[in-house]
Amino acid sequence: MTTEAARAPAPKKQRAEKPWLNPYVGGVLLGLVLFGAFFITGNGLGASGGFQRIWVWIEDLIAPAHVDRVGYLARYAGGDKNPLDLWIVPLLIGVPIGGFLSSWFSGRFIVRTGKGPNISVKTRWLFAFIGGTIMGFGARFARGCTSGQALSGGAVLSVGSWAFMFAMFAGGYAAAWFVRKLWN
């Protein structure tokens, strides 16, 4: 039996799609990464700050005079300052690499559009863009996103981060009913 199986040509199938981790196990893994980041560097995790800097970098290429004039932007890229020269940028570059490797080896690299069953792909794209815009604005307003404020600030017991986290869940639940068709 075994010899027969060994002689059969290896199946050229894609890796089998593995299920996601149990959320508590995933949470412990994520928590270990977060702890490691804090323990070694003193900084937590973050994402939106990196996006901010990439965006200001682009803006500085197109309209440097404008960037120097607006106080908020000049903080990142006024004069000779390079907005990309901060630890948060390499960290953000690592995130998609990790996502890709993880999905590839777990058979979950799938070109698809995640959406609710009752909307078209194009509708989902439109709302993904709208939601992203609101989120981008909100993340700057809150000085951080789910990673930098809620996760990192929450773990080191920042009062503002906990207030932010509850506000974010409140906003989500308050809006959920109005957009229920998107997901149900």
Next chain:
Amino acid sequence: MLLTFAVAPFPVEAELGKWLAYGLYLIIGILFGAALEQSGFAYSPNLAAQFYLKDMRVLKVMFTAIITAMTLIFLTSGMGLLDYRNVFVDPTYLWPGIVGGIIMGVGFVIGGFCPGTSATAAATGSIDALFYLGGIMTGIFAFGETVDSFAEFWYGWSMGRFTLPEWLGISTGATVLLVIVVALIFFWAAEWFEEKFGGVDRKTLPKWRIAGAGGFLALAFVVLVIGQPGWQTHYQWIANDADAQLTNREVQIHPAELLEIMHKDKVFKLVMLDVRPEAEYNLFHIKWARHVDDDPAKLVEVAAELNEPADPTAVVVMSNGEGRATEAWKVLVAEDVPNVYILEGGINNWLTLFGEREVEEAKFVAGEDQPRFVFAKALGDRYTASNPNRELVEEFEFTPKVKVAASSGPEAGGCG
């Protein structure tokens, strides 16, 4: 290289050089992205389901991650391995944070991602994540162009580094325990919702999660029992440098230097702390000197006060000799107060140099940090020697030692 530092976190950029440090951050980012993907955060319906109470994955992963990291941070801090004061804590801007949070919650349920998860998802083939990323950039652009119009609100309610134990007025260990209990209640509620709205039978969920909950509670009790390090541990971390400063007499300033600083127009503030017993302070003290009990617990409080954002400040501690002042100096320096100096030879030396008109030589022989001069009347700072003539400075030769650098907090982190 890193081993030369006794305590985490490590100044990685200074130690490894910028590019190696950035490589380290890249690796942290890769692990972060992988953990998000393994947790199912790269698929938007998983994230949105949170808001319809069907699949509470987001809450479970987030709160488990928070309590895992929190417990380890305060466990290692309690063991003296990590200096929490050098860990970046997002500064609190209360209402801007709450408003931003509400806006983000709305964006979350509409867009189906948050910024970090969208960066992960885009690399796993999610097309909707690409549109979402385009939205993020648009939103960031819109914020940068409009923030000046609501700057007053946005920069308002600034409370700096403000932590839950400080807000609640309880110990760090008690806060850790409280957060874990709250998280466990949330998990219980999440599973109850999943059963009601998502058709999940709770009996089919793995039993080890009960043991996990017990494990977290047990660790929280350990954190509670071992407590957080006090000033002695903080001093041990810097003892090499600090003891050398004392031995080389780099921080003991000549009375004439203090007199000069008292009278000179200067770019920094001068705070004089007199740590002698209160009765001795009442008999005589230097003008503008403030009496502080030399009890370390009191000094830790004074240190916290001095560490509040203010103009650059030089602090000079004084006692009769140098004994008590040196002990007080150690507490203040351990608690991160910058620019702390000791009055050389203490009040005894000060009076010897400046007090010839009013002091009477020792009525008793001075022991360790005892007054050499005894005053008949408790005139406090109304003696001439409390505020000697500035010109006396010229009569002495001394090496100025006071150098005031602006205090520096942790650099911007998180999403800065």
